[in-house]
Amino acid sequence: MKQDNAVLAALDLGSSKVSFLIAKVNRSSELLPDPLKNIEIVGIGVAPSFGVKQGVVIDIEATTEAIRKARREAELMAGLRVFETLVSLSGAHICSFDSKGMIAIKSKEVTAHDMERVIEAAKAVTVPSDRQVLHVIPREYRVDHQAGILNPIGMTGVRLEVVAHIVTGSQATIQNNLKTIERAGLKIKGIVMSQLATAKAVLSEDEKSLGVCVADVGAGSTHLIYYVNSSVAHMSQIGIGGNHFTQDIAIGLRTPQSSAENIKISKGYCMTVGISDEDTVEVEGVGGRKSRLIKKKDLAEIIEPRAEELIAFIGHDVEKSNLSPFLGSGIVLTGGGAHLGGLVEMAEYQLDYPVRLGLPKNLGGLMDSLKSGRFATVVGLLIHGWEEKLFVQVQNETGDSITPSVQMMADRLKNFFRELF
Numbered sequence: 001m002k003q004d005n006a007v008l009a010a011l012d013l014g015s016s017k018v019s020f021l022i023a024k025v026n027r028s029s030e031l032l033p034d035p036l037k038n039i040e041i042v043g044i045g046v047a048p049s050f051g052v053k054q055g056v057v058i059d060i061e062a063t064t065e066a067i068r069k070a071r072r073e074a075e076l077m078a079g080l081r082v083f084e085t086l087v088s089l090s091g092a093h094i095c096s097f098d099s100k101g102m103i104a105i106k107s108k109e110v111t112a113h114d115m116e117r118v119i120e121a122a123k124a125v126t127v128p129s130d131r132q133v134l135h136v137i138p139r140e141y142r143v144d145h146q147a148g149i150l151n152p153i154g155m156t157g158v159r160l161e162v163v164a165h166i167v168t169g170s171q172a173t174i175q176n177n178l179k180t181i182e183r184a185g186l187k188i189k190g191i192v193m194s195q196l197a198t199a200k201a202v203l204s205e206d207e208k209s210l211g212v213c214v215a216d217v218g219a220g221s222t223h224l225i226y227y228v229n230s231s232v233a234h235m236s237q238i239g240i241g242g243n244h245f246t247q248d249i250a251i252g253l254r255t256p257q258s259s260a261e262n263i264k265i266s267k268g269y270c271m272t273v274g275i276s277d278e279d280t281v282e283v284e285g286v287g288g289r290k291s292r293l294i295k296k297k298d299l300a301e302i303i304e305p306r307a308e309e310l311i312a313f314i315g316h317d318v319e320k321s322n323l324s325p326f327l328g329s330g331i332v333l334t335g336g337g338a339h340l341g342g343l344v345e346m347a348e349y350q351l352d353y354p355v356r357l358g359l360p361k362n363l364g365g366l367m368d369s370l371k372s373g374r375f376a377t378v379v380g381l382l383i384h385g386w387e388e389k390l391f392v393q394v395q396n397e398t399g400d401s402i403t404p405s406v407q408m409m410a411d412r413l414k415n416f417f418r419e420l421f
C-alpha cells in the first residue's frame, strides 16, 4: 500500500447485529471541500448477533463467531486483512459525570502542556478500582475569571480550570467485551462510547452548538447523548428498543418472532389515526396453521402503546437531565428502531421539540448500503478514527499491493446482501 493511503477499521457489537467496516483514507487530501469523502469505505461485514444484550457480551463463543464472520466479509470485499479495530462500547454499566480540574499556568500563557495537566487534574477524581475511565471530554475551560472558553491555548492568565465530562464503565464487563474481540483475532486500536460515535455520524456542528439530544433506538435499548454549546453534557440509556415492538407484535398476533419482525418493518406504523379500516396485512400462522389477513389498524393498535412508552421515557430522560431549555435543535432519532413508521412524527407531537430522523453522514466508497440509522454507530467510529488518526495495521490478501476495483467491490457487495436477506 502506498505511503499516503491509510486504513481505518470499525466494529460495533449491537444486540441485533455485529457490523465491521474497513475504509481507506488518503492522508494528503484532508483539505478537500468535503473532507468526509476522503474516508472511502471499501469493506462492509454484517453478521446477526445472538450473544450481545444491551451492549454487554452474554455469550463469548457466539459473539466471537459473529465478529469473525463480519470481519471476513469485510476483508473479502476490501481485499485486505485487518488486524486491529476501533470498537464501540455501551451498556447500563457505563455512567458519566462532570468533574473539575484546576492548575496554575506556569509561563503566564496557556500551552498544550497546561491543557494536558488540567485534564489530568480533572481525571484525578476517585474512581473505584472496579471501574475504568473511558473518556475525559472537556466541556469548557476557564482562564482566571473568564468562563466558556473552548480553546484556551495562547491565553494569558494565572489559573486554568476545566469542566470535563468523565465516562467510566465496569472494568470486568469492558474486559469481557474486549476479550471477545481479541478472540476473533483483532487487536483493539481504541474504545469509543457508542453514543459519541453515533453523534459524530448524524449531527451537524450547528445542531451541537444550538443544543441537541440524540436517541439511538437500537434492538435492546435506546442510548442518549446530549450536546450543549458544542460539547457533551450528558449521556444515558433507556431499556426499550426495537425488539420490544417485535415481541409485542408476536404476542398480539400470535405469530413467530421472525414474521413479527418482517411485519413491523414492512407494514408497521405506530399511530392508529389516519389508517383506513380497509387496509389489511397478511400474518403468518404458528405451527403450520394457515396465514391470515388482519387489519393494519389492529397492528398499529399493538404498536402504539409501546411507541408512546418509549417516547415518554425519552421525555422523562430529557426532564431529568435538566437540559431541556438548552435543546434548541431538539431531538434526533436514529438507530434501526427509529425507522418505525410514524415514530418521528409521534415524538415531535408528544415531546413538543423539533424531531428528525438521523442517518449517517455521507462518506466515500460503499456508503449507499449504510444509509440507515442501524449503521450510525459504526460509521461514526470511522469518523472518530479519521479525526484522531487511529489508523490500523493491514496486509493485502496476497501480500501484494491490492487495490480492489470498484466493479469487483460492487459485485461482492451485491452477493453479500443477497445472502443476508
Ligand SMILES: Nc1ncnc2c1ncn2[C@@H]1O[C@H](COP(=O)(O)OP(=O)(O)OP(=O)(O)O)[C@@H](O)[C@H]1O
Pocket (backbone or CB within 6 Å): 013, 014, 015, 016, 017, 054, 055, 217, 218, 219, 220, 221, 222, 241, 242, 243, 244, 246, 261, 264, 265, 268, 335, 336, 337, 338, 339, 340, 341, 373, 374, 375
Ligand atoms: N425499517 C424499520 N422499521 C422498524 N424497525 C426497524 C426497521 N429497521 C430496523 N428496525 C429495528 O431496529 C432494531 C435494530 O436496530 P440497530 O441495528 O440499531 O440495533 P443494534 O445496534 O443491533 O442494537 P443495540 O444498539 O440495542 O445494541 C431491531 O429491533 C429492528 O427490528
Ligand SMILES: [Mg+2]
Pocket (backbone or CB within 6 Å): 014, 015, 216, 218, 219, 335, 377
Ligand atoms: Mg446500536
